[in-house]
Amino acid sequence: MAVAFHIAQFLEDHFQKVASSLEGFGDGFTADVRPTEPRFGVFQANGVLPYAKKTKQNPRALAQTLLDALQLPTDHFTAEIAGPGFININLTPAFYADWLKTFKDEAALQQGASHIDEGLNVVVDYSSPNTAKQMHVGHLRSMVIGEAIQRLLRFCGANVTRDNHIGDWGTQFGILIMAIKDAGYNLDEEHPNLLEELEALYKAGTQKTKDDPAALEQARNELVKLQQGDAENMQLWEKINSLSYEAFESIYKLFNVAFDCVLGESFYRDKVDRIYKELEETKLSEESQGALVVFHPEHPRFAKQPFIIRKSDGATNYATTDLATALHRLEAFEANEMINVTDGRQQDHFEQLRLTVEKWFAAKGYKPCKLRHVWFGTILGEDGKAIKTRSGEPIKLKELVSEAVERAYKVVAEKSPELTEDEKREIAEKVGIGAVRYADLSQNRTSDYTFSWEKMLSFDGNTAPYLLYATARLHAIFRKAGLKPGEGEDAATSFETETELALARKLVLFPSVLELTLEDLRPHFLCTYLFELSGIFSSFYNADKVVTEDPGTQARRLMLCARTLNTLETGLKLLGIETLERM
RNA sequence: GGGGGUGUAGCUUAGUGGAUAGAGCAGCGGUUUUCUAAACCGAAGGUCGUGGGUUCGACUCCCACCUCCCCCA
CATH class of the missing domain: 1.10.730.10 (Isoleucyl-tRNA Synthetase; Domain 1)
Structure with a gap:
């Protein structure tokens, strides 16, 4: 007999199979085999207890009936009833040796694990920094957790697309372009500390727009010009992005992280019209106070709290881009699962996104896709507050x-x-x-x-x-x-x-x-x-x-x-x- | 105001409805002519935020309240 890779799973299946043809057991029974404390054995089946209770049988007697029927190979397993009706399972030294001989190296372990997520097309979206800024400690967890998750999924047989969804199309570019032009900053020259300098320019520009209404107007103009495809601003924007990408790469290299797909939000800007069209035609979206929004009547909160997909001024936002991204992932990668790795503050957004995508895909007859938000908490400093440098900046x-x-x-x-x-x-x-x-x-x-x-x-x-x-x-x-x-x-x-x-x-x-x-x-x-x-x-x-x-x-x-x-x-x-x- | 998260030993924390709640640090006591002592072994340290409930069984599930953090208006 071949040695099972996942022993607990093997035992669970075996218990289930035996119980199904056994008097006293019926549909509601699950063996519930799981690893246990060493003093009890290697595995423990707890399922008899609740089942006996439900069917008004004596738990120990029921456990004995099951145990007698199991016929586990005694040179590999020993089992005994303990306490009120637990079944404790131990492994023999011979079994350990067999298992360890079979699963002898990484390839063998991977082979064993490969069926767990076989056939799953999953897109994992992680890291996802913004251009024109340095990556700081706030970007650490998404990168590190996302990378681990994608490796785990891949190891277990999933077909993974590693997707870095870059924030390259924000309103910050209006201010930044203005500041670059004002300072006469030349992006074509060598700048060993480019992102630091851009950050400084951005900071100064932000201050200026606060102090001077004319500057604010100028920044808005630069943004509009960029969005309309003005050649000079586009060139600046592209340059900033490509230099930012280089800086990101140096971090990814240190952390041994790589992606299969790196697309910015800008990639989706000509894809949002289809989103509006489809959400309107499927009647999922509606006008509310001049904005285009989606409500979820079945949800206690999102029945009232709108998912805004087009702002009242006509601008798109994260929601729109994320919807377009979901569609792209479905069509380009045939994804059956999409995972976003972000901090916990975005839980509402991703829950609304998930609900919207599910209904939209169903209404259009698209293949269903599971959206999972893998969220994480904050990194705290020793003072118990979100970690910062002494000057209050995030640590690079x-x-x-x-x-x-x-x-x-x-x-x-x-x-x-x-x-x-x-x-x-x-x-x-x-x-x-x-x-x-x-x-x-x-x-x-x-x-x-x-x-x-x-x-x-x-x-x-x-x-x-x-x-x-x-x-x-x-x-x-x-x-x-x-x-x-x-x-x-x-x-x-x-x-x-x-x-x-x-x-x-x-x-x-x-x-x-x-x-x-x-x-x-x-x-x-x-x-x-x-x-x-x-x-x-x-x-x-x-x-x-x-x-x-x-x-x-x-x-x-x-x-x-x-x-x-x-x-x-x-x-x-x-x-x-x-x-x-x-x- | 609505919602989410969190609360476990002095500190940092793990815990899949299952048996006596596990670790690490700090502090205490031991171990080395032996493959890396950056290690190992031992003792001590807990009303699992509070109060109710469900259950044969609750840190775990339900309800209420309290703390801190966050999100939305």
Whole structure:
């Protein structure tokens, strides 16, 4: 019999199948198999309890009936009834060995996971900065969480389009173009700090429009000219955008992020007429106080609170562009799912968008598409308020990264002075950026979290350095043994010690964690798992010597090390974190 | 005013209706002639914001209230 990748799923299916032909069980029964605490076993089926209650049967007797009928292969599973009617399932050392031999490397894990989201065409919209501005700490979470999510989906078999929806068509361009012209600023010259300078110009321009009504008028004129396609303003706008894109790329390179599709809001500006036409003809939109809006009568709030798709002055807005974007994604990518990764303040907007798109697509007979808003909380400073620099500006990502790398470098230089300068630099970069990234991903995305250099760069606790250290130690074992991971396992004897079994147990739970992480697109579940795995490995490492006299013992421990390393590296890769062989 | 989020140990936090609420930091006590001690082991620390309710079982679901954050007018 082939070894199941997702053991909990396999057991669930098996329980269900057996129960369906069993007296005492009927339609409402679900076995509810899930990982449990080590002291109870590997998995626990809780479903008998509520079912017995519902059908007025004795839960323990019912559990016994089910257990008798299961006929699980005893060399692989042991099961027993506990407490009021839980069924605890344990795995045998032989099963662990079989599973670990089957799912031996990243390709095998991916193969196992690939059916989870097979056939799903999903567009993930993340990062999405505005041009003419530098990326700052407010852009961190969307980029980091979005990247992790798209990697997870891809790993699990989805056909993913990574879409960076750039804010390149805002009203800020009126002021900016005015300021550029006033200052005689030449975009064709070399500007090492271009975006900083544009930001300064924009700031000065904004102030000017506040002080001087003539300037405000001028800014409006520049915007109108741009929107009408004035050659000079278009050229300025294009230049600003292309230079902004270059700056974004340098950040993406640091964070190892790339996109399949990079389109600005401007791309959709000739596509909004169709939106108006279709929403009007399907009677989803209506005029309200001069604006074109969509109400959702079935919704407690959006029955009254309008989704404004054309303002009373005729201007389009985010809603219009987002609707056009949804249509484009449906038609260009045949998307069945669209994911937007933004902060939680936009929940209303995306809920209205979702409702509108669902009704609109249905009315037009388009293929239905699931819109998901993956939102996240705020990054707080140590004072408990949204993080800022001392002067009150958001922290630039560029500066955040240099500080992270610099801080990591200091630690590396102190802890591992024997490494070459190049090695220290490389380690500092991976540890620094990995730390920032992991700090963000390891917490529930819907919570706000407190940013702390000390905590994220600490080598204790649920941090990137701790996980990276575990991978470095694993590499060291193989280096010392003169083997590659995966080699030297043939003579493996049966897992024996408590720490070996604990490690094996954790390793086979990887698929359950993938499933959990994917369900709500919450990467912190994967982080918690990797942290726990590292902890169990560290205990094992401390208790059980790998390179040892007995060939059978050494072989089986090498196998555990190779799988732990593979799981850690695969998991970290899914989070977008680069791993190390030494640190 | 309406809505959303949040509240768990001194601090930062995890927790899928399931058994005795888990971690990490800080503080306390141990472990190294042994594959990286950036580690490991142990003890201590909790009326899970408050009050009700549903349930065999509630940090988890429902209702009310309170705190802080945010969104919409």
